[in-house]
Every structure is written in C-alpha cells, then in structure tokens.
Amino acid sequence: MDDPNRIVSASRRPKALIRLLDSQQIEVVLHSRLSVEDVLRLVAEKVDLSFPDSQYFCLGFSDNLNNFHWLDGSVILYDLVASTSNPKGTLTLSHHVRFFVDTIYEVQCASTAKLFFFDIHNQLARHELLVTSEDYFELVAILVSVFVPDCQEHTTAEAISRIMPMSHPPYILLKTDQSEVERRVFEKFRYYRRLPVGTGMISFIKLAEKSESYGYRMYEALNENNDKCILSIGYKGIYIYRRSRHQNLITPYLAYPWRVIDNLYYRDKKFSIEIREPKKNESSENVSDDVILINDRQLSEAFSHPTTQVSCGRRRSNNQQPRVLLFPFTCQTPLVCRTVWMSAIAQHRFFLERKELKKVSGDLLFFLPFLFRQSVLLLVFQSPFRPGGAHFAQKA
Structure with a gap:
C-alpha cells in the first residue's frame, strides 16, 4: 500500500500548469530539482517534438501588464514558485515558439509546423502580426476554414469572433468597416474550405512569413523623448514601432538588423542599443535624426556601473575607439527590461548559429534536406487533419 504521509506530502507540493499551443494542458508536480529544461522534454514528448x-x-509566463517573459532552461521551477506571492499555489506557464526560422520548410516534421501555425495564429490575434489588408483577409479566411469549416455567410461574424477574440486590429478597421471585413473574409473562405486543412495551414504560415513582424515579441517602452514606442524583438533584429496617441495604431519607425548592432545593455528600467557609427560611404537611412551621440567617457561609465549588464559585442581591430550611436529606451519595469535584453541576446545568438550552420554546411547541403522536407510536409499535410478540441488564440 502507498504511504498516506507520502501521498499527503505530494499533494501539498506546488504544481505547474503548462498551457500548450494546441489548447491542451499539462499539470506537473514540482520538486526541488525539476528545471525548465526537464519540463520542456516532457512537453516535447507530449506534442511529438523531436530534436x-x-x-x-x-516556456514562459505573462505578467499583470501582459508582457511575456521567457524562462531560461536552467531555472528551477520550485524556486520560481517559492519567489511568488502564492508559493503554495499553481504556477501557470505557456509553451511557445521562441525562435522562428526563415521558412517553415526548414523544420523537420509536420507536428512542428502545426505548432508554428498555432503560435502565428496567437500573434495575429494579439494584433502583433502586421500585414496588408488583403493578406489579413486571407489569413483570417484560412483560420475560419481550419477551425470553423462549416461556416456560412450569415455566421461569418460569429466564426471570426471565435478565432479573433480581440476583434480586428485598429489599422484594419481604420480603412475597412466590420461588415466589409466579414464579406472579404467569407469570399476568400469559400476557396480555402475546398482545400485540405494542412494545405491551408502551410498557406497561412507562408503568408505570415511575408510580414516584417513575423515571429516577433513586442514590449511597450518610452523613447528618449518619453514618447510611447514598442520594442519588437525577433530573429532578424530589433524593430522600433511608434504608437499613436489617439487611434492606438503602431507604425514602423526604426529597424536594427543584428549585423549593425554592436552592443546591448540594460540597467534597472533602461535598455539601450549601441549602433556602430556608419562609415562615410555607408548608407545611414536607418539612423534617426534625433540620435544621441555619446562620448567615450559616458559609454565607459555606463559599462562600468555594477548594475549594467552587457552583451558580448564585436572586438575592434584598431586601438582607437570609434564614436557610437546609442538609442536608449525606458521599459515598464526592471523585469521587462531584463526580459527584453535576454530575449535580444538569445535571438542574436540564434541568428549567428543559423548563419554559421549555412556557412559550414554550404548552400547546397543546407538546401537539399530543405527541399526534401518541403515535399514531405506537403505530403503529410494532405491528410484531413482537424485540430483536436476547441482552439482559441491565447493571450500570451
């Protein structure tokens, strides 16, 4: 017989509820040595993810300001629960795609592609996937064909509300009214409902890949003039968006590809991007007119401050330190600032690893398995797959 004391002890242990992209949930009893990496292996087995x-x-979690924070694989979940205001409660975490690839055909199997599809759906529902109006109508139409295949013209509004719980993005409604959106979506839905669901999923992902914000996480911040802006962190670099004060619209402002960023650092709520000064023969289109040009003493003081965390920047071959362009931002909280910095470092590392992989293996060797996976994914996705259970876009 089981020891009653052991059963009672296990029931008192804190638990973690893991929300999966396909709307399933996993409950895990935490112990003193269970790490995020351990739970990721459990989730990978559950959703059929292979290395x-x-x-x-x-894994990550959302704070009360709806900012998403990624967890490092070495984090012990038991310690994380103990540091919260409810140490005996349940820790709620979400499983998401953190690193996006240039094309979905780079992934190894169809189960991975399906999870990418679910995550991109969430990004669209959060209004963080910025696309043209035509692409938006098509994306929503594909979602309706996948999740509400029996949709009729008079039920289009209800179907859209199921898959887009936050309604349409403001930039769409600025140009098109609600009824016109529904009409255009249903018009495109009539085409996609005749196709296999998997084909629609692949079409959805490929269409989303055209967006400059594809796979990016957005964080509210203030720029040096205390104007609202958005820091968007992803696998291609850091994008800055402006937010209008009245219409709640976001528009692209600055783009920093990883190749032009020399350093990233943060202190408390301050996050800064250091850009190398363009040479005279280089284009400076991406550098704003109101850029702060700091001197070497200011930079030295910032880097030597005990609370400043600095990423690994490029080493200069010459002894003369060039002037730098520094773009400072103020995040909502120190935790958000740290998350932005850590996310940027992780994305930059992923960018370098992918670049090195293509360089070492060579273009031909890299794209041969790519072409093979393209044909395999298309073949697997011809099956009449329907997502199990009711899937709704998650807030995280």
Whole structure:
C-alpha cells in the first residue's frame, strides 16, 4: 500500500500548469530539482517534438501588464514558485515558439509546423502580426476554414469572433468597416474550405512569413523623448514601432538588423542599443535624426556601473575607439527590461548559429534536406487533419 504521509506530502507540493499551443494542458508536480529544461522534454514528448525542432520552443509566463517573459532552461521551477506571492499555489506557464526560422520548410516534421501555425495564429490575434489588408483577409479566411469549416455567410461574424477574440486590429478597421471585413473574409473562405486543412495551414504560415513582424515579441517602452514606442524583438533584429496617441495604431519607425548592432545593455528600467557609427560611404537611412551621440567617457561609465549588464559585442581591430550611436529606451519595469535584453541576446545568438550552420554546411547541403522536407510536409499535410478540441488564440 502507498504511504498516506507520502501521498499527503505530494499533494501539498506546488504544481505547474503548462498551457500548450494546441489548447491542451499539462499539470506537473514540482520538486526541488525539476528545471525548465526537464519540463520542456516532457512537453516535447507530449506534442511529438523531436530534436532539433524542440530547440525552437521554450516556456514562459505573462505578467499583470501582459508582457511575456521567457524562462531560461536552467531555472528551477520550485524556486520560481517559492519567489511568488502564492508559493503554495499553481504556477501557470505557456509553451511557445521562441525562435522562428526563415521558412517553415526548414523544420523537420509536420507536428512542428502545426505548432508554428498555432503560435502565428496567437500573434495575429494579439494584433502583433502586421500585414496588408488583403493578406489579413486571407489569413483570417484560412483560420475560419481550419477551425470553423462549416461556416456560412450569415455566421461569418460569429466564426471570426471565435478565432479573433480581440476583434480586428485598429489599422484594419481604420480603412475597412466590420461588415466589409466579414464579406472579404467569407469570399476568400469559400476557396480555402475546398482545400485540405494542412494545405491551408502551410498557406497561412507562408503568408505570415511575408510580414516584417513575423515571429516577433513586442514590449511597450518610452523613447528618449518619453514618447510611447514598442520594442519588437525577433530573429532578424530589433524593430522600433511608434504608437499613436489617439487611434492606438503602431507604425514602423526604426529597424536594427543584428549585423549593425554592436552592443546591448540594460540597467534597472533602461535598455539601450549601441549602433556602430556608419562609415562615410555607408548608407545611414536607418539612423534617426534625433540620435544621441555619446562620448567615450559616458559609454565607459555606463559599462562600468555594477548594475549594467552587457552583451558580448564585436572586438575592434584598431586601438582607437570609434564614436557610437546609442538609442536608449525606458521599459515598464526592471523585469521587462531584463526580459527584453535576454530575449535580444538569445535571438542574436540564434541568428549567428543559423548563419554559421549555412556557412559550414554550404548552400547546397543546407538546401537539399530543405527541399526534401518541403515535399514531405506537403505530403503529410494532405491528410484531413482537424485540430483536436476547441482552439482559441491565447493571450500570451
């Protein structure tokens, strides 16, 4: 017989509820040595993720300001629960795609592609996937064909509300009214409902890949003039968006590809991007007019401050320190600032690893398995797959 004391002891242990992208949930009883990496392996088995595809995913949580924070694989979940205001309660975490690839055909198996599809759906529902109006109508139409295949013209509004719980993005409604959106969506839905669901999923992902914000996480911040802006962190670099004060619209402002960023650092709520000064023969289109040009003494003081965390920057071959362009931002909280910095470092590392992989293996060797996976994914996705259970876009 089981020891009653052991059963009672186990029931008192804190638990973690893991929300999966396909709307399933996993409850895990935490112990003193269970790490995020351990739970990721459990989730990978549950959702049929194999290596190396599993490296694209990670666990995280949303704070009360709806900012998403990624957890490092070495974090002990028991300690994380103990540090919260409710140490005996349940820790709620979400499983998401952290690292996006240039094309979905780079993933190894169809189960991974399905999870990418679910995550991109969430990004669209959060209004963080910025696309043209035509692409938006098509994306929503594909979602309706996948999740509400029996949709009729008079039930289009209800179907859209199921898959887009936050309604349409403001930039769409600025140009098109609600009824016109529904009409255009149903018009495109009539085409996609005749196709296999998997084909629609692949079409959805490929269409989303055209967006400059594809796979990016957005964080509210203030720029040096205390104007609201958004820091968008992803696998291609850091994008800055402006937010209008009245219409709640976001528009692209600055783009920093990883190749032009020399350093990233943060202190308390301050996050800064250090850009190398463009040479005279280089284009400076991406550098704003109101850029702060700091001197070497200011930079030295910032880097030597005990609370400043600095990423590994490029080493200069010459002894003369060039002037730098520094773009400072103020995040909502120190935790958000740390998350932005850590996310940027992780994304930059992923960018370098992918670049090195293509360089070492060579273009031909890299794209041969790519072409093979393209044909395999298309073949697997011809099956009449329907997502199990009711799937709704998650807030995280």
